[in-house]
Amino acid sequence: MAHRSDMIAEDILGYLKAHETKSLLRFITCGSVDDGKSTLIGRLLYESKMIFEDQLAALEADSRRVGTQGQEIDFALLVDGLAAEREQGITIDVAYRFFSTDRRKFIVADTPGHEQYTRNMATGASTADVAILMIDARKGILTQTRRHSFIVSLLGIRHVVLAINKLDLVGYDRAVHDGIVEAYAEFAKPLDFASVTPIPMSALRGDNIIEKSARTPWYAGPTLMAYLETVEVADGAQDGPFRLPVQWVNRPDLDFRGFAGTIAGGSVRPGDRVKALPSAKESTVRAIVAMDGDLPEAVAGQSVTLTLEDEIDISRGDVLCALDAPAPAADQFQAHILWMNEQEMLPGRTYLMKTGAATAQATVAAPKYAIDVNTMEHLAAKTLALNEIGVCNLNLDRTIAFDPYAENRDMGGFILIDRLSNETVGVGMIDFALRRASNIHRQALAVDKDARAELKGQRPAMLWFTGLSGSGKSTIANALERELHAMGRHTALLDGDNVRHGLNKDLGFTDADRVENIRRVSEVGKLMVEAGLIVLVSFISPFRSERRMARQMMAEGEFVEVHVDTPLEVAEARDVKGLYAKARRGEIRNFTGIDSPYEPPEAPEIRLATTDQTPEQAAEHLLAFLRENGYLA
Amino acid sequence: MIDLTHLQRLEAEAIHIFREVVAEAENPAMLYSIGKDSAVLLHVARKAFHPAPPPFPLVHVDTTWKFKAMYDFRARMAAESGMELIVHTNEEGVKQGIGPFTHGSSVHTDIMKTVALKQALDKYKFDAAFGGARRDEEKSRAKERIFSFRTAAHRWDPKNQRPELWKLYNARKAPGESIRVFPLSNWTELDIWQYIHLEAIPIVPLYYAAPRPVIERDGTLIMIDDFDRIALHEGEEVQERTVRFRTLGCWPLTGAVESEATTLPEIIQEMLLTTTSERQGRMIDHDSAASMEKKKQEGYF
Secondary structure: OOOOOOHHHHOHHHHHHHHHOOEEEEEEEEOOHHHOHHHHHHHHHHHOOOOOHHHHHHHHHHHHHHOOOOOOOOOHHHHOOOHHHHHHOOOOOOEEEEEEOOOEEEEEEEOOOOHHHHHHHHHHHOOOOEEEEEEEOOOOOOHHHHHHHHHHHHOOOOEEEEEEEOHHHHOOOHHHHHHHHHHHHHHHHHHOOOEEEEEEOEOOOOEOOOOOOOOOOOOOOOOHHHHHHHOOOOOOOOOOOOEEEOOEEEOOOOOOOEEEEEOOEOEEOOOOEEEEEOOOEEEEEEEEEOOOOOEOOEEOOOEEEEEEOOOOOOOOOOEEEEOOOOOOEEEEEEEEEEEOOOOOOOOOOEEEEEEOOEEEEEEEOOOOEEEOOOOOOEEOOOOOOOOOEEEEEEEEEEEEEOOOOOOOHHHHEEEEEOOOOOOEEEEEEEEEEOOOOOOOOOOOOOOOHHHHHHHHOOOOEEEEEEOOOOOOHHHHHHHHHHHHHHOOOOEEEEEHHHHHHOOOOOOOOOHHHHHHHHHHHHHHHHHHHHOOOEEEEEOOOOOHHHHHHHHHHOOOOOEEEEEEEOOHHHHHHHOOOOHHHHHHOOOOOOOEOOOEOOOOOOOOOEEEEOOOOOHHHHHHHHHHHHHHOOOOO | OOOOOHHHHHHHHHHHHHHHHHHHOOOEEEEOOOOHHHHHHHHHHHHHHOOOOOOOOEEEEOOOOEOHHHHHHHHHHHHHHOOOEEEEOOHHHHHOOOOHHHHHHHHHHHHHHHHHHHHHHHHHOOOEEEOOOOHHHOOHHHHOOOEEEEOOOOOOOOOOOOOOEOOEOOOOOOOOOEEEEOOOOOOOHHHHHHHHHHHOOOOOHHHOOEEEEEEEEOOEEEEOOOHHHOOOOOOOOOEEEEEEOOOOOEHHHEEEEEOOOOOHHHHHHHHHHOOOOHHHHEOOOOOOOOHHHHHHHHOOO
């Protein structure tokens, strides 16, 4: 038991020596107020003598005032911290509690159990080694038990205690206990826990918490405290290959350059060969620098400063890895995402993604599926709302080093930050890279068109959509841009109608004005291609000569002419804007197809018939063309 | 395989937090209160950036009522760490003659500490401030994030805190907003003392027992640090007693405890055998159960 030992009074130096070597266990308690979770934590604190007399006096007063246990101490009041919570009798946030025994120091993440607090539970679980799942013996396994188990397993906790509580209310009946254990074992099979330890208990009465209860003679396992003091939770991070996400480059003067960070995997010694990612430059560790003298070795979990033998360029966000087992690097991932914000996830929007010390811009695609946290069923989903979990693809604006979350929590976990509100809106766990970054060894380039395009991972181009009014140019261009954007491509769309509202609002529809219209649009589009963008131009552009002029302004392969080939009668029948009717009535002059000619392209790169496919299908054709011709490297 | 001890893990976590803030904030500072938690905070900061000195200043919000020994110690640590020391006092409050004896602990703390702290942060435009607060000190702190976000008016909104998972901290903020950062969040009082012992960190001598002049007022032992600034009440008598302090603040507001502990192991021994919590020596917490939470919302650290 905690600090009870007579050693404190008799041999304080010996006691301190013993306590220096104590290990640390972090665990999470899952359950709702009704399950007696707060009561359990309160009791652990109380029994390990972490409550002082003045706190106890306050607790006794509070218990009489708002407690639920009559004249008895209401342990739950010890841990429900915020004033609002104390009044409402609910736990709404993650609270951290501390206690220690002679063997271990413990950090407890106390989290709420209701479905609307899934995010809080995930937060508490992210740093925990063990989860205690509270079960009310009278109720057995509930929907919330399943939810908690799933979240715990998703966050990578490997050891679970099944705390079968309130056994006093079922007469310490062994059959009730065994039934729950059996049902849970069946349910938890796919969750792949390394161990599930059922403990029958009454947190209120103190059965099997610290001392074995005489009321459960049929139970031969450990008490909760005995379990917590002895469970082995080596997370394997030390056994894995060396990983150091560089947090901070320490350069006090020209002679010293140290790379500081917390080791996320493996161990390191002076002389070890390392590789910096994503630059892939190699060097050798010279020293592990520390204030009390250089260290001979450092391991996962330690915050260190390394110096290297070679002057290689490394900055915050890079990862130093073991040379013979470097982390993969990529810019596209599949990940499990848990959404944490009231405003739902917006597929296609760019968020900031922070993983390790790296921050990248990430575009999240629409979920492949969402997961029902209560049943683990896969559901179709267009987005993720608060507390929803789904599997999504992400596109990054840069290559990062990573490991799958299942292999390394610190190398595979990430948060998503909204760029406007700066709030943490989601968290995720990388499952795998969608493809390896093809070009890890990059040459230093001057900032030109190629460099900008390289940065964006695409080949800039101008897709010139030409066709009659109402042929579907803008609709298809829009659909294509949405697709490209969702893939994280950088695009711009110049639409005939919109440009005429601004840049070209001084131009009419005479032939001369039409030519000038196209000339200006070509110039603007060219500047955008210079900036590395994929530019979509949607203009009727009826004359071959002007389209040729635009083509000649661009480099070889940059101009893609797309003929949206809709017959006049079809376009006129659609007449979305009612323009054909007006033109037929003579209210619009020089209307293409009616009283002004349209010259179809003779050799467009792509011809799209729109009578037998939807705009989405047409966009897919274009996308396939772009892929096949190397525009989307 | 090296098994890290709980103190090694706590130290690594604190170092990680220091580096993260320095990498992401534009103008960080460390709020230095001269007490034992500040001593540990400073020590860990120096480790985090060794061989460079920590790349931020120490800021002391001075109520002008600290113990003399604290002022001496402050000067010594600033010199030893090679860090810039910024001392800020609410001059408006000094002009109005605000003090613990004349205005009571609550007004004094609000004007000379909370208001002064906000003044200092605004004056120097610090966008991140390290503090030595621990989650085991008090109920509302148990729920506060390590990166605690404050509005431009320095307010804390306990219902709108950013999720903190793994070691990933979101330090982004709009202009004018700031964060308070607590690298020692997961330490307990015992951890602090044990770390001071193991690392031989210097602390203010007032933590060790020594004969000191005290009076007993409202059941609390007040050490008289400046005879010119206290008016003795009827029947009060200055006695020399062997006392020490478990926590340090403004001397008229900090109760001494009778003790014979003159070494760190003895202090720890006394702490482990004691039956009252450390904040009991501080007078600001007693007002009501939710008083700290309210003070925090208003900008008190």
